[in-house]
Amino acid sequence: MELERTRIEIVDCAKTYADGTRALKPTTLTVEPGEVIALLGPSGCGKTTLLRLLAGLEAVDPGGRIVFGDQDVTARPVEKRGVGMVFQSYALFPQMTVAANIGYGLLVRGVDAAERRRAVGELVDLVRLGGLENKRPAELSGGQRQRVALARAVAVRPRVLLLDEPLAALDAKLKEQLRDELADLLRSLGITAVHVTHDQHEAFAIADRLAVMHTGNIVQVGDAETLYRAPRHAFVAEFLGRVNRLQRDEDAVARGVVKLGGVEWRCAVPSASTSLLVRPEDVQLGPRGADRAAATVKHRTFLGERIHLRVEIASQPMLVADVTRDSPYRVGDEVGIWIAPDRLMASIETPA
Numbered sequence: 524m525e526l527e528r529t530r531i532e533i534v535d536c537a538k539t540y541a542d543g544t545r546a547l548k549p550t551t552l553t554v555e556p557g558e559v560i561a562l563l564g565p566s567g568c569g570k571t572t573l574l575r576l577l578a579g580l581e582a583v584d585p586g587g588r589i590v591f592g593d594q595d596v597t598a599r600p601v602e603k604r605g606v607g608m609v610f611q612s613y614a615l616f617p618q619m620t621v622a623a624n625i626g627y628g629l630l631v632r633g634v635d636a637a638e639r640r641r642a643v644g645e646l647v648d649l650v651r652l653g654g655l656e657n658k659r660p661a662e663l664s665g666g667q668r669q670r671v672a673l674a675r676a677v678a679v680r681p682r683v684l685l686l687d688e689p690l691a692a693l694d695a696k697l698k699e700q701l702r703d704e705l706a707d708l709l710r711s712l713g714i715t716a717v718h719v720t721h722d723q724h725e726a727f728a729i730a731d732r733l734a735v736m737h738t739g740n741i742v743q744v745g746d747a748e749t750l751y752r753a754p755r756h757a758f759v760a761e762f763l764g765r766v767n768r769l770q771r772d773e774d775a776v777a778r779g780v781v782k783l784g785g786v787e788w789r790c791a792v793p794s795a796s797t798s799l800l801v802r803p804e805d806v807q808l809g810p811r812g813a814d815r816a817a818a819t820v821k822h823r824t825f826l827g828e829r830i831h832l833r834v835e836i837a838s839q840p841m842l843v844a845d846v847t848r849d850s851p852y853r854v855g856d857e858v859g860i861w862i863a864p865d866r867l868m869a870s871i872e873t874p875a
Contacts (some may be wrong), residue, residue: 527712528556529682535585546572548739561730570735607676615660622656628679647673684716702728766800784816784836794869805866806844815859
């Protein structure tokens with residue numbers, strides 16, 4: 524099935540409710556044709572509000588614009604925007620079969636029966652639901668229901684696909700399986716899609732780029748690896764995974780170094796901040812040595828594929844280190860710590 528690849532331009536879009544609550548501050552974002560972008564952030568950050576503005580379910584504050592391709596859709600109602608939506612609940616019609624659910628949008632648009640059958644058959648094959656056409660939603664697994672919802676959303680050939688936390692209701696194991704499946708389906712469709720989620724692993728697996736949101740702002744946009752390894756704000760670093768904060772005094776800041784457990788390392792990132800960030804997997808442990816910070820293991824948690832250690836270092840907060848499952852270190856052991864300078868991250872605070 525060939526679907527349109529539409530460029531989305533969001534220009535200075537904000538949303539203020541009647542009671543004065545500002546759910547979204549002026550926001551500008553471009554989604555390239557055929558791109559899958561994730562709006563990622565905690566509850567109340569504005570991601571669902573932005574999705575509803577794109578859908579036409581909420582009106583943009585005066586001065587904002589939403590453009591699909593070469594068409595300004597800011598004032599267009601939802602039914603005239605050419606959007607398909609997949610919801611957290613999937614919102615399937617329980618009394619209808621898989622085929623009837625997929626073809627419902629075509630039916631209400633007056634598409635003749637032969638064309639409906641052809642389109643539904645093509646979509647059933649695309650989302651791997653062959654043999655289930657006459658089943659009802661209650662007879663399907665969670666993954667199968669998700670595929671029905673996706674097929675129904677794209678049956679009417681929307682210009683843009685909007686996904687509102689489509690995996691949120693699933694248990695952790697099923698979610699992990701289905702996020703890869705959803706990623707494959709979206710790429711096979713080639714449609715421009717905006718995916719709302721609060722789960723960073725889901726966003727990493729599904730999206731080409733992420734727009735991380737906080738208190739009504741888009742804080743940073745980029746691919747998953749760039750945002751994880753080189754966040755421009757402390758909020759992005761902390762939201763996309765665990766981080767340690769290393770404290771620095773004014774002398775260390777002035778000389779561009781970090782002091783840790785009796786040793787001193789050059790700081791590879793230019794930063795005037797009194798704290799630096801480092802991820803637990805970048806904290807390396809070994810025997811004590813002249814170039815390693817002295818530390819003591821205070822807590823050990825076995826997590827299967829890795830071990831989670833909390834270590835105490837003089838003049839620093841407790842550090843967390845993720846090490847391999849074969850690490851020999853136990854509570855009470857004296858260890859040496861080393862952090863590659865290029866793994867240190869600047870701690871820039873998120874704007875209000």
